[in-house]
Amino acid sequence: METTTRSAVWPWISTLARVGLAAVWLIAGATKIGDLAESARAVNAYQLVSYDVAKMIGGVQPFLEIGLGVLLLIGLATRLTAAISAVLLVIFMAGIVWAWTKGLRIDCGCFSSGGELGAGRNTTYGLDILRDLGFLALAGVLLWRPRTRYSIDGVLMGESS
Amino acid sequence: MSKGSRDRADKARRIVEQQRLAERRRTVTLWTSVAVVAVLIIAGVIGYSMVSGKDEKTQTALVTPSVAVDEGTAFAVGSGPVTVDLYEDFMCPICKNFESASSAGLRQLATAGKVTLRYHVVSILDRASNGTEYSTRSAGAAAAAAEEGKFTEFHDALYADQPEENSDGLSNAKIIEIGKSIGLTSDKFAEAVNAGMYTAWATKATETFSARHFNGTPTIVVNGTQVTGPQDSVPTLDLITQAVDKAAG
Numbered sequence: 001m002e003t004t005t006r007s008a009v010w011p012w013i014s015t016l017a018r019v020g021l022a023a024v025w026l027i028a029g030a031t032k033i034g035d036l037a038e039s040a041r042a043v044n045a046y047q048l049v050s051y052d053v054a055k056m057i058g059g060v061q062p063f064l065e066i067g068l069g070v071l072l073l074i075g076l077a078t079r080l081t082a083a084i085s086a087v088l089l090v091i092f093m094a095g096i097v098w099a100w101t102k103g104l105r106i107d108c109g110c111f112s113s114g115g116e117l118g119a120g121r122n123t124t125y126g127l128d129i130l131r132d133l134g135f136l137a138l139a140g141v142l143l144w145r146p147r148t149r150y151s152i153d154g155v156l157m158g159e160s161s
Numbered sequence: 162m163s164k165g166s167r168d169r170a171d172k173a174r175r176i177v178e179q180q181r182l183a184e185r186r187r188t189v190t191l192w193t194s195v196a197v198v199a200v201l202i203i204a205g206v207i208g209y210s211m212v213s214g215k216d217e218k219t220q221t222a223l224v225t226p227s228v229a230v231d232e233g234t235a236f237a238v239g240s241g242p243v244t245v246d247l248y249e250d251f252m253c254p255i256c257k258n259f260e261s262a263s264s265a266g267l268r269q270l271a272t273a274g275k276v277t278l279r280y281h282v283v284s285i286l287d288r289a290s291n292g293t294e295y296s297t298r299s300a301g302a303a304a305a306a307a308e309e310g311k312f313t314e315f316h317d318a319l320y321a322d323q324p325e326e327n328s329d330g331l332s333n334a335k336i337i338e339i340g341k342s343i344g345l346t347s348d349k350f351a352e353a354v355n356a357g358m359y360t361a362w363a364t365k366a367t368e369t370f371s372a373r374h375f376n377g378t379p380t381i382v383v384n385g386t387q388v389t390g391p392q393d394s395v396p397t398l399d400l401i402t403q404a405v406d407k408a409a410g
Contacts, residue, residue, distance in 0.1 A: 035288045036212060037367070044371050051372035059212030060205045067204030076200075077193035084201070105393055106376065116376035117393075156189040158182075 014078075015148040017141040021085055022072035024135050029065030031111050036062070042109030045116060046095055047102070064088075075151025082142035089136045093129055100125040222361035226308045234366040235279040236303075236312045239271025243408045245401065246279045246382040248370050251299035251319050252286040252326060255395060256379045260320050263398040268313075276405055280316060283367045283378060286326070295330025300366065301359035302336045305350050314343040384408040 032039040040058030044051050068088075071081045096108050105117045108128045117123060148154065225233040235246065245267065249256040270276045282303045284296030299319055306315035318339050324330045331339070337351045353359065370380075381388045381396055383404040390396045396404075 036208070036215070037364070038285070038288055040212075041285060041371050041376065044374070045376045047374055051368065051374075054371075055212055055216075055368075056209060060208035063204040063208035064201060067201050071197055071200060077190065077197040080194050080197050084197075153189070153193060156193065157186055 010145045011147050011149050014141055014145045015150065017138040018072050018075060018078060018082075018148050018151070021082070021135065021138040021142065022069045024138070025065045025069030025072065025085070028111055029062045029069060032058075032062035032109075033066065039109075042107075042112075045104070045106040045109070046099055047104065048095065048098065075148055075153050078142055078148060078151060078153050079146035082139045082146065086136060086139040086143065089132050089139065093132045093136075096125050096128050096132070099123075219361045219364050223365060224358055225362055225365075226304045226359065228307050228310075228312075229304070229362075231279055231281075232369060233362075234369045235281045236307045238268065238278040238280070238313055239274065239276060241271060241274045241276040243276045243405050244279060244382075244384055245270075245276045245405065246281060246380075248281040248283050248375055248378055248380040248382075250283055250286050250296050250378040251303070251323065252284075252289050252296045252330065253378045254323070254326060257320050257323050259379045259381075259395050260317075263401065264317070266398040267401070270402070270405060275409065280312065281366060281370060282316075282363070283370045284363050285367060285370075285378060289326045290324070290328065290330035293329050293332075295324065297360055297363045298333065298354075298357070299331070299336065300363035301357060302340070302354045304359035304362055305353035306340060306345055308353075309345060309347065309350060311340075311343060311345055315340060315345065318343050 032042075036059045038058075039062055040051075040055040043049070043058045043061070044054035046054075049057070068081055068085055072078070072085070092108075092110065099106055099108070100123070105123055107117055107123075108125070110128060110132075142148075146153070147159075226236075229235060230237045231246075247267075249260070267276070267278055271278045282300040284294070284300045286296045287294040290296065303312060303315055303319070306312050319331075319336075322331065322335075322339055333354050337354050340346075340350050340354070375382075375387070379395060381401060383401065386404070386408075388396045388401055388404045390400060
């Protein structure tokens, strides 16, 4: 039987990561869901896709973010939701790198409605990427050690939680 | 039973137990994964249908002012050879600054027959009026004013009375009152404002702005080329005039 301290501590660390990542998605989605037109403009500001496509992405994205947040919060298929989170985060970071290299002056629209920056406001691409790397680390913890406390996964697997 | 066979039986039981656990784990993983994918697909479909539902509503409710130019999304002043497009939001304080600094000069260029000024009233700041969507309401009211030949007067009056960002914006009653003060006394104007007759049009004008890959207001475009000051700031009247002269050749 494995009863070292390490194996007892990991589920708790993973639980923190799970709740943290859930909060990230819930907040990110909540800041956009009230104004989908603005969310569409934030996607459009990256100039990666046509406005019609941006409109669809801008509409779908906040709902996906909230969906992921809820799924992580209740702990359903944690490894899969962490993997999907990681994929999304990588896509977002790629978008920021693109905006950076193209010299666009935009707000990343990560936790806001984004859009073009006013005069005198600086872009914060480096910080945005660092922050996303932090979130990616949370997803990484869950991918590596998906067993967490207080999760539906745990209840269904018949583990004491 | 000998000690050896008891051990073997224990071992077999443990193996069966472990297999059962592993089997349960596989089943749980499979079905929770299916549930996750289903939830995310449903979430995506909700977002998609909200966007396409709004699109449909915009299309059916669309009333385009007969005087509007540029695919029905702008109001023209003057008829000079060089086109100056101004994209502005009535809620945007920088637009108000731009108006005070450059409006008179631009109107002179229009009067002198040098430029055609095209005012695009876009509504990208609906979130800045506590849910009353002042940007859209004011843009719609401007369309109603344009329909009665009083766009510039109404436009200037709205900027003169610009509400603070993140306030409730001006009420419809106040907008109608401003209209009256510049001679928009007809019931038609008041009805159009109260009924939100041009709400869908304001949405369309804003989408046209976005589809042209402009993001902020004010955006100033001379003969199809965006004019900006240093570091993407709002251009001065001088800069715009230079661009106009250059475009005129």
